[in-house]
Amino acid sequence: MQFGIYSVGDVTRDPSTGRTPSEAERLQAMVRIALKAEEVGLDVFATGEHHNPPFVTSSPTTLLAFIAAQTSRLILSTSTTLITTNDPVRLAEEYAVLQHLSGGRMDLMLGRGNTAQVYPWFDKDIMQALPLALENYDLLHRLWREEEIDWEGRFRAPLRRFTSIPRPLDGLPPFVWHGSIRTPEIAEQAARYGDGFFASHILWPKGHFQRLVAFYRSRYAYYGHGTEQDAIVGLGGHIFVNRQSQVARERFRPFFDNAPVYGHGPSLEEFMEQTPLSVGSPQEIIDKTLTFREQFGDYQRQLFLFDHAGIPLPEVLDMLELFGSEILPVLRRETARARDARAAAAPTHARRLASMTALQ
Numbered sequence: 001m002q003f004g005i006y007s008v009g010d011v012t013r014d015p016s017t018g019r020t021p022s023e024a025e026r027l028q029a030m031v032r033i034a035l036k037a038e039e040v041g042l043d044v045f046a047t048g049e050h051h052n053p054p055f056v057t058s059s060p061t062t063l064l065a066f067i068a069a070q071t072s073r074l075i076l077s078t079s080t081t082l083i084t085t086n087d088p089v090r091l092a093e094e095y096a097v098l099q100h101l102s103g104g105r106m107d108l109m110l111g112r113g114n115t116a117q118v119y120p121w122f123d124k125d126i127m128q129a130l131p132l133a134l135e136n137y138d139l140l141h142r143l144w145r146e147e148e149i150d151w152e153g154r155f156r157a158p159l160r161r162f163t164s165i166p167r168p169l170d171g172l173p174p175f176v177w178h179g180s181i182r183t184p185e186i187a188e189q190a191a192r193y194g195d196g197f198f199a200s201h202i203l204w205p206k207g208h209f210q211r212l213v214a215f216y217r218s219r220y221a222y223y224g225h226g227t228e229q230d231a232i233v234g235l236g237g238h239i240f241v242n243r244q245s246q247v248a249r250e251r252f253r254p255f256f257d258n259a260p261v262y263g264h265g266p267s268l269e270e271f272m273e274q275t276p277l278s279v280g281s282p283q284e285i286i287d288k289t290l291t292f293r294e295q296f297g298d299y300q301r302q303l304f305l306f307d308h309a310g311i312p313l314p315e316v317l318d319m320l321e322l323f324g325s326e327i328l329p330v331l332r333r334e335t336a337r338a339r340d341a342r343a344a345a346a347p348t349h350a351r352r353l354a355s356m357t358a359l360q
Contacts, residue, residue, distance in 0.1 A: 001300065001301075001302070001332070001335045001339070001346060002043040002044050002075070002300060002301045002302070002346040003042055003044070003301075003302050003303075003304075004037065004042050004043050004044025004045060004046065004077075004302070004303050004304070005033065005042060005044070005045055005046070005303060005304050005305070005306050005320075006044075006046035006048070006077075006079040006236070006304070006305060007030055007045075007047055007048065007057075007079075007305070007306075007307050007308075008048045008050070008055065008057070008079075008261070008305070008308060009026065009047060009048055009050060009055045009056050009057030010026075010054050010055055010260055010308060010309070010310075011023060011026045011053070011054045011055065012054060012259070012260060012309050012310035013258070013310050014311070014312055015254040015255060015257070015258045015310060016254055017312075020310075023056045027056050027063070029307070029313040029316075030047065030056075030063065031063075031066065031067055031070070032313060032317065033045070033306070033307055033313070033316055033317070033320070034067045034071070034074065034076075035071065036317050036321070037074060037320060038071045038072075038074040039324075040323065040325070040328065041324050041328055042320075042324065042328065043074070043075055043346075044074065044075045044076075044077055044303060045067065045074055045075075045077070046076075046077040046078055046079040046109065046303055047060050047063055047077075047078060047079065048060075048079050048080060049078060049080060049081055049082050049113075050118075051085075051115075051121065051122075052115055052117065052118055054260065060078045060081060061094045061095060061097070061098045064076040064077075064078070064098055064102070064106065065097075065098055065101050065102070068098070068101055068102035068105060068106070069101075071105075075105050075106065075107065075348070076098070076102055076105060076106045077106065077108060077177075078108045078109050079109050079179065079198075079303065080109050080110060080111030080113065080179050081095075081108045081109060081110050081111070082112070082113045082118075083111065083112065083132070083133050083136050084112045084113060084119070084124060084129050084132040084133050084136065085113065085118060085119060085121075085122035085124050085132075086122075086136075087156065088136045088137070088140040088156070089139075089143065089159075089162075089164060091140055092140055092143040092144055093164055093166075095108055096164070096165075096166050096167065096168055096174070097166060099168060099169045099174050099349075100166055100169050103169075103349075104169050104170070104172075104348075104349030104353075105349065106174060106349075107174050107175040107176065107177065107347065108174055108175075108176060108177070109177040109178070109179045109198050109234075110133070110137060110176060110177070110178050110179065111178075111179040111180070111186075112130070112132075112183075112186075124155075128155070130183070130185055131155075132155055133186065133189070134185070134189060135154060135155055137178075137193075138153075139151055139153065139156075139159075141173075143162075144164065144168050144173035144174070145173060147167075148161045148162065149161075149162050149163070150162075169349070170349075171356075172349065172352055172353050172356055175195070175347045175349075175352065176196065177190075177195065177196040177197065177198040177232075177234055178190035178195055178197055178198065179198040179199075179200060180197070180198075180199065180200070180212060181199075181200050181203065181204065182204075182208070182212075184212060184215055187212050187213075187215050187216035188215075188216075188219055190216055190220075191217075191219035191222070191223055191231070192219070194220070194225040195232070196232035196233070196234060196300070196301075196347065197212075197213065197216040197232070197234070198234035198235070198236070198301070199212055199213055199233070199234070199235055199236070199296075200236045201236045201275075201276050201292075202236045202237065202238055202275060202276060203261070203275065204275065205275060206275075206295050209235075209296075213233055213296050216231060216233070217233070226344075227342075229297075229298065229340065229342050229343050229344065230344045231344065232300050232344055232347060233296065233297075233299035233300060234299065234300060234301035234303065235276075235292055235296065235301070235302055235303070236276070236304075236305070237276040237277075237278065237289065237292070237302065237303070237304045237305070238276065238277045238278065238304065238306075238308070239278050239285055239304045239306060239319070239323065240252040240255075240278070240279045240306075240311075240319070241278075241279075241280065241281070241282060241319050241322055241323060241327070242280075242281065242319075242322075243281060243282070243322070244281065245280040245281040245284055248279050248280050248281065249268065249279055249280065252268070252279050253268055255308075255310060255311055256268045256271070256279075256309065258309065259308060259309035260308075260309065261309070262309070276288070276292070282322065282323075282326040282327050285323075285327050286327055286330050286331060286334075289302070289331055290331070290334055290335075293335065293338060297343075298340050298343035300344060300345070300346040300347065301346060302331075304323075306320065306323075
């Protein structure tokens with residue numbers, strides 16, 4: 001089981017001080033957060049991809065390569081890489097470079113993106129988002145597995161005897177997660193290719209995501225990749241932790257009320273009741289997180305959002321320290337204790353390479 005953090009990279013005013021960080025400050029803060037994540041024992045750091053304000057994460061591979069150079073163990077990932085508005089050829093090249101530079105400590109999560117104005121900026125039509133996602137990934141999948149590719153589709157120029165460079169590290173393509181909030185076709189795509197499926201599990205009630213994950217598991221088995229327990233599932237979540245539960249709620253409330261993701265909708269208490277949002281003491285975070293396995297079965301990756309909505313960097317780092325010292329060890333112990341021995345292991349380059357070698 002992998003535990004990690006992900007960031008959407010928003011530049012948001014701190015409602016308690018009125019101060020908005022600069023773009024440079026926000027990018028450097030994300031680096032500091034990633035380094036702290038490795039320091040406290042987390043497994044994964046993931047960044048989103050956005051091309052519109054108030055975000056700064058327009059170049060995930062650049063950011064992740066910079067972090068890879070300063071870490072030794074952390075897996076670097078995305079949350080999400082836009083499969084719809086990026087050229088699959090460039091994705092194949094850029095993430096293969098990241099794979100080599102990081103020594104295989106990377107993977108990526110593909111998604112369509114839900115910001116309508118971004119599509120025309122990249123000469124794409126949002127009404128074709130799903131066909132774009134399906135076709136572009138089919139090409140990306142082949143580019144990493146075929147030395148010379150002949151290909152023709154609807155949305156880009158044909159390729160003739162094309163080789164994407166560099167080739168994947170050790171001949172093993174990066175592991176791919178397909179992220180979705182609401183679309184069964186994306187779960188179907190993940191299952192068909194034998195890839196991982198990541199349910200964001202933040203904004204909607206658990207029942208919605210339970211249906212998507214169950215569908216993915218059944219289709220994974222249908223396509224012959226193994227049993228439903230062999231399917232690779234990831235979940236999202238959001239944490240704000242303080243040693244005192246009431247302090248946590250009082251401190252987080254102004255951030256929640258003004259958040260680009262949450263603000264101006266249901267109350268904090270309503271969101272906490274209906275979604276994975278966890279605000280409270282270490283024990284409350286532990287208790288709620290452990291319910292995820294009860295709801296979804298054994299899964300392979302749990303990512304938490306820590307830094308959204310203008311929470312200042314020192315506070316994020318303090319929460320990570322508390323999480324690493326008092327929450328993470330308990331989650332690891334209890335998850336391992338309850339885990340079915342038949343459940344799939346979390347994907348890493350080394351583990352996948354060993355499996356590939358054993359089959360040859």
